[in-house]
Amino acid sequence: MTASSLTxxxxxxxxRWIPADQRDDIADELRxxxxxxxxxxxxxxREVLTEMGAPARLAARYADRPPALIGPDLFPVYKRxxxxxxxxxxxxVAAALMLLDIADGKSVGAAIGGAVxxxxxxxxxxxxxxxxxxALVERSLHRRGATARTRAWTPDDLPAPVQRxxxxxxxxxxxxxxxxxxVLIIWQHVxxxxxxxxxxxxxxxxxxxxxxxxxxxxxxxxxxxLNLIQLTTRDWTVPLAAVHAAAHAIxxxxxxxxxxxxxxxDPNVLTDFNGPDWKTPDAFYNVTALxxxxxxxxxxxxxxxxxxx
Amino acid sequence: MTxxxxxxxxxxxxxxxxxxxxxxxxxxxxxxxxxxxETLNNAGIAVDGNTLYPLLRRLDKQGLLxxxxxxxxxxxxxxxxxSPDGSRVRAGLIREWQGLVASIAELTKESR
Numbered sequence: 267m268t269a270s271s272l273t274x275x276x277x278x279x280x281x282r283w284i285p286a287d288q289r290d291d292i293a294d295e296l297r298x299x300x301x302x303x304x305x306x307x308x309x310x311x312r313e314v315l316t317e318m319g320a321p322a323r324l325a326a327r328y329a330d331r332p333p334a335l336i337g338p339d340l341f342p343v344y345k346r347x348x349x350x351x352x353x354x355x356x357x358x359v360a361a362a363l364m365l366l367d368i369a370d371g372k373s374v375g376a377a378i379g380g381a382v383x384x385x386x387x388x389x390x391x392x393x394x395x396x397x398x399x400x401a402l403v404e405r406s407l408h409r410r411g412a413t414a415r416t417r418a419w420t421p422d423d424l425p426a427p428v429q430r431x432x433x434x435x436x437x438x439x440x441x442x443x444x445x446x447x448x449v450l451i452i453w454q455h456v457x458x459x460x461x462x463x464x465x466x467x468x469x470x471x472x473x474x475x476x477x478x479x480x481x482x483x484x485x486x487x488x489x490x491x492l493n494l495i496q497l498t499t500r501d502w503t504v505p506l507a508a509v510h511a512a513a514h515a516i517x518x519x520x521x522x523x524x525x526x527x528x529x530x531x532d533p534n535v536l537t538d539f540n541g542p543d544w545k546t547p548d549a550f551y552n553v554t555a556l557x558x559x560x561x562x563x564x565x566x567x568x569x570x571x572x573x574x575x
Numbered sequence: 576m577t578x579x580x581x582x583x584x585x586x587x588x589x590x591x592x593x594x595x596x597x598x599x600x601x602x603x604x605x606x607x608x609x610x611x612x613e614t615l616n617n618a619g620i621a622v623d624g625n626t627l628y629p630l631l632r633r634l635d636k637q638g639l640l641x642x643x644x645x646x647x648x649x650x651x652x653x654x655x656x657x658s659p660d661g662s663r664v665r666a667g668l669i670r671e672w673q674g675l676v677a678s679i680a681e682l683t684k685e686s687r
Binding site for chain 1: 607608609610613623624625626628629632644650651652653
């Protein structure tokens with residue numbers, strides 16, 4: 267490898283990152299500069315090139331292009347849009363798809379599987395397209411030298427203060443509602459309110475008491491407790507929100523499972539209640555299961571927001 | 576990070592903008608990249624080639640400098656000199672610089 271080819275290789279590495287119309291000019295200038303430096307300092311080509319550093323970095327300076335896809339002007343909008351899409355549009359699309367699948371007669375499991383796949387692919391697509399769009403906008407703004415904000419910021423843009431009282435009311439409602447549910451489940455177990463001929467029966471399937479009812483009750487108790495904690499404490503933290511989310515999961519997942527497997531109600535009570543000619547449709551169970559999951563997920567997400575806001 | 580490193584880093588920030596003014600001040604006479612680098616470094620304006628050469632092209636693109644290839648000598652070199660716009664910008668920057676020096680001098684009168 268001769269010494270002069272070292273310069274050539276370096277120059278080639280630099281200019282390949284640079285827009286085509288400036289390549290030759292920059293290459294000529296670089297060659298002259300490297301030769302000048304070598305000559306003036308009595309240094310070797312290798313030393314001079316080592317000092318000049320990685321070709322890609324030098325090229326970035328020549329190209330006068332920021333070495334970032336999305337700069338500080340666009341990043342806040344980019345982040346807000348992406349978070350918005352992924353946290354609202356994506357779940358809505360997934361829920362809609364699940365409902366369609368179930369309406370088509372697929373099982374809840376298959377529908378959830380389809381939704382998970384869809385969330386992954388559509389989510390990746392959203393990220394990819396939004397990122398690409400913003401990178402292109404960034405580049406064109408930079409080319410026009412217009413990286414200043416498109417609209418000046420004013421104090422009106424500050425987010426509205428969180429309304430404590432409204433938040434408190436919502437938390438109280440949630441606590442009361444879940445406590446009521448808890449009491450209702452235990453009451454119907456103890457009091458056996460349904461008249462089946464001469465006997466009395468529970469509304470919920472008694473078999474649940476040797477299994478699924480326990481996580482449901484535990485979850486409900488946890489939700490009530492955490493709502494009360496949120497009402498009384500001033501600092502609702504992310505870890506507390508995480509425990510709250512876990513309580514909702516412990517409650518909602520078994521409920522959804524039990525509903526989807528038609529194990530919630532006592533079959534005898536159900537037959538008596540429906541009469542001989544009518545059978546509760548599958549859609550009722552599936553939609554109710556989905557609704558429970560959606561409400562719980564919504565509550566969990568809301569408390570995370572409150573923890574951070 | 577040691578105190579010396581901190582001073583070095585902050586000093587670099589201070590110097591960053593002065594390179595443009597120094598170039599505009601020196602390039603009344605046409606010069607090529609390496610010669611300008613030497614002149615600057617000898618004058619106590621510390622700047623490396625990786626910063627200076629791209630900067631010259633940027634100023635050229637903004638119309639503050641004009642450039643011309645000189646092929647009279649054995650090695651063709653690109654010579655830069657200040658454009659009329661460049662002189663006006665230089666005048667503005669000099670005013671700004673003197674204002675800054677006065678302000679900082681006033682502010683640091685006590686602490687020296």
